[in-house]
Amino acid sequence: MSAVLRGADGTRLSVDHGLCSGTGHCQEAAPGAFRLADRRAWPAEGLDLAAADHAGLRRAADACPWYAITFTPGGNG
Numbered sequence: 001m002s003a004v005l006r007g008a009d010g011t012r013l014s015v016d017h018g019l020c021s022g023t024g025h026c027q028e029a030a031p032g033a034f035r036l037a038d039r040r041a042w043p044a045e046g047l048d049l050a051a052a053d054h055a056g057l058r059r060a061a062d063a064c065p066w067y068a069i070t071f072t073p074g075g076n077g
């Protein structure tokens with residue numbers, strides 16, 4: 001099961017909860033973009049993916065030790 005968020009510009013952020021172990025590295029790499037609940041990461045409430053820090057989200061995906069995060073930028077790259 002995955003937590004998936006889509007932005008108005010087609011940007012997509014997902015966390016695969018079959019892989020995530022709740023380490024919190026993603027929160028450190030992209031402050032404000034993720035929350036932890038039930039030992040899993042979720043896109044933060046109200047996160048506007050079209051306006052979000054895409055470099056930070058890429059860092060978060062790279063920082064995840066279990067490759068649980070998939071970030072696909074939309075129209076704005």
Ligand code: SF4
Pocket residue numbers: 015019020021022023024025026027040041063064065066067068069
């Ligand atoms: S860095 Fe990866 S394993 Fe750690 S909480 Fe974030 S998504 Fe889960």
